[in-house]
Structure formats: C-alpha cells, structure tokens
Amino acid sequence: MIKPEFDPVALATPFFILTIILEIVLARFRKADARYEAKDTAVSLAMGLGSSVAGVITAGVVFAATIWVYEHRLFTIPMTAIWAWVLIFLLEDLTYYWFHRLSHERRFWWVxxxxxxxxxxxxxSTALRQTWTGGVAGTWALWLPLAFFGFPPAMIAIQKGISLVYQYWIHTxxxxxxxxxxxAIFNTPSHHRVHHARNPVYLDRNYAGILIVWDRLFGTFQAELDAEPCRYGLVKNLGTFNILRVAFHEWIATFQDVVRHPRYALGYIFGPPGWSHDGSRxxxxxxKARALSPAGAAGSDRSPAGPRESHA
Structure with missing residues (x-):
C-alpha cells in the first residue's frame, strides 16, 4: 500500500485548536497552570501553518525517495499484521529519538x-511551532531504512502521524x-518540559517521541527537578516576534559564520551548536561543565553563546 488511508495529524487538527482554546480559557479563570502571550501564540500558529505548506512543497521528493527505497526492500511486511504495527511502533519511535538527538547535537540539523x-x-500552542526547513535539512532520510526493511510507505506515514499527535499533549x-x-515508560509533560528548558542541567535531554525508555537506555534522561523550575526558550532568546527571523535566523547565522571563517566551514556546519574555532562560544x-563547577553555579544561565542561541 502506497498512500495512507487516513492522516492522524489532519484528523487531530480540530482537537488541537479546541484544546488550545480550552487551555487559554482555563488559564484565564485560574483553573489551569498555563501562560499565553498573544504575539507568541500567533507566531506558533503561523509556524505551524507554514510548516504544513513547506511539507506539501517537499512532499514529492520525500515520497519519491521512499517509494524508490521500498521498491528495493528486503522483505514485504503486511499492514494487516498486528506484529508489524508493534514492530514499526518501536522502530519508528527509535528513529525519532535519533532524529531528535541529531537535531540538537549537530548544527546543520539544529538550524x-x-x-x-x-x-x-x-x-x-508551542507544539505547533514547527520548522519550515526540515525538508531542506533532509532529516526525513532517517526514516528510509524502514521502507528498505519492507514497511509500506503508508504504514510509515501513519505511525509518524501517530507520534506527532501523541507529542502534542505533552506541551503543557x-x-x-x-x-x-x-x-517510567512514556514521554510526559514533565519529561518534555525538561527538553524545552534552557537551564544548564536540562540542556539536550529527553529526546523521546512516545517512549522515554530510549533516553533512559542511551543516557540522555533527566527528571524534572522540583528545586529547579524550567526556564524556557533559547540560551539567549531572540527578543522578537518577527516570523521570518524565528524561521530563518539560525540558517542566516550559519551562513555568516561560514563566510567569515571558510577554513572552519565544516565545524560551523556540522559541529555541535555553539561550536567555534576559537572557543569564544x-x-x-x-x-553544563561551567554550571557544575564551584565558580559557575551562580551564573550558569549567562553564556556568551550556546546551542540554543541565535548567532545572527
């Protein structure tokens, strides 16, 4: 089967809108712990809409590549088998973990x-603040081995959609x-708050999609600490609601770094976010090392440049 019979994300979109409205209303009447800012929410919604449009533009390339790989598959896995759905659930979730980790640990995908x-x-609403340039970065290629093993493209697309829908509710x-x-088993709001926090102790932790067990297994798990409230955003926040700057600022910053220091281009493109040839970032x-040092604890949130900072 080539095309999915249903799109989990499309079906869930009305639910997304209704629950965002509900969370805003409950927060207004102090019935839920939620903080909204009109301009910030507008940016998140606009990023989500732009991401959908960008996905349509790049869908042809992704679809063609997936079909080509599937035509050269090792096995033929039936969509009607329960064991196949269990297996793709685990393998797709593991793929998501490594995609997400790569997107934090290498600047080309971090941008x-x-x-x-x-x-x-x-x-x-933060859950809808999605990339416009993921297709350009090519991280979708990480899912091609699933087609090579023999999972139908429709099956892969459905499971990816299920994962995205699951991850919506943990943004609260x-x-x-x-x-x-x-x-202990699943990704939760508590675990994902850690992932979005800019506190040094929380940086680059909890990459899970649905199962938090991958983080526990690969040593990237960090529990939310009652003594360390999460502070969200980038190490140095953008300070703007300009949608184009939000979407492209790190692409521009990377380009500028490569132009200024062509000798170190590979490091600025594929090194970890925050890498610099002279150690100035x-x-x-x-x-983390500075924050854990005796002298660094007091000023651990003030860094000249880091992996969650715009260099533009």
Whole structure:
C-alpha cells in the first residue's frame, strides 16, 4: 500500500485548536497552570501553518525517495499484521529519538529545529511551532531504512502521524505528573518540559517521541527537578516576534559564520551548536561543565553563546 488511508495529524487538527482554546480559557479563570502571550501564540500558529505548506512543497521528493527505497526492500511486511504495527511502533519511535538527538547535537540539523524551542512559553500552542526547513535539512532520510526493511510507505506515514499527535499533549504545564509507571515508560509533560528548558542541567535531554525508555537506555534522561523550575526558550532568546527571523535566523547565522571563517566551514556546519574555532562560544557540554563547577553555579544561565542561541 502506497498512500495512507487516513492522516492522524489532519484528523487531530480540530482537537488541537479546541484544546488550545480550552487551555487559554482555563488559564484565564485560574483553573489551569498555563501562560499565553498573544504575539507568541500567533507566531506558533503561523509556524505551524507554514510548516504544513513547506511539507506539501517537499512532499514529492520525500515520497519519491521512499517509494524508490521500498521498491528495493528486503522483505514485504503486511499492514494487516498486528506484529508489524508493534514492530514499526518501536522502530519508528527509535528513529525519532535519533532524529531528535541529531537535531540538537549537530548544527546543520539544529538550524531546522531551533524554531520549535524559540518560545519562552510552554503551552499547547508551542507544539505547533514547527520548522519550515526540515525538508531542506533532509532529516526525513532517517526514516528510509524502514521502507528498505519492507514497511509500506503508508504504514510509515501513519505511525509518524501517530507520534506527532501523541507529542502534542505533552506541551503543557497544566499537567504536573502522570502515574509513576507511566512516567517510567512514556514521554510526559514533565519529561518534555525538561527538553524545552534552557537551564544548564536540562540542556539536550529527553529526546523521546512516545517512549522515554530510549533516553533512559542511551543516557540522555533527566527528571524534572522540583528545586529547579524550567526556564524556557533559547540560551539567549531572540527578543522578537518577527516570523521570518524565528524561521530563518539560525540558517542566516550559519551562513555568516561560514563566510567569515571558510577554513572552519565544516565545524560551523556540522559541529555541535555553539561550536567555534576559537572557543569564544559555548556548546551544551561546556555550559553544563561551567554550571557544575564551584565558580559557575551562580551564573550558569549567562553564556556568551550556546546551542540554543541565535548567532545572527
């Protein structure tokens, strides 16, 4: 089967809109812990709309590549088998983990992901603040091995949609903790708040899509600490609601770095975000090390440049 019978994201879109409105109303009457700012929410919604348009533009290339790989598949996996859905759930979620981790640890892919972390608020609308340039960055290629193994393209698309729909509800402060067993297995609002936080202790942690077990397995898990409230956004926030700057600022910054220092182009493109040839900026590892040092604890949130900062 080539085309999916249904699109989980399209079906869930009315739910997204209704729950955002509900969260705003509950917050207004102090019935839910949620913080909204009109301009910030407008940017998130506009980024979500732009991401959908960009996805349509690049869909042909992604579709053609997936079909070509599937035509050269190793096996033929039936969409009607329950075991196949269990297997693709696990493999797609593992793929998402590595895609998400790569998008934080290598600048070329961070430039297409940074938009999602640019809001200083954490609410359901933040989930819709998606990239316009993910197709250009080519991270979609990480899912091609699933087609090579024999999963039908429609099956892959459906499972990716299910993952995206699941991740919507974890973008909230209104839910503090889920039951302990659920927190141990699944990604939750608490785990994902850590992922969006700019506190040094929280940087580049909890990459999970649906299952938090991948972070526990690969050493990237960090629990939310009651003594360390999450501060959201970038290490140095943009300070603007200009939609074009939100969408393209890190692409521009990368281009500028390459033009200024062509000798170190590969480092500025594929090094970790915050890398610089002269050490004048800080990567996440450097920020964490400084924050953990006796002299750095007091000023751990003030870095000259880091992985969640615009260099433009």
């Amino acid at each position: 297409a992901h940074v938009n999602h972390h640019s809001s200083q608020h954490y609410n359901l 402060e209104a839910i503090r903790r889920m039951p302990r067993w659920f927190e 800080e990567t996440s590892a450097m920020i």
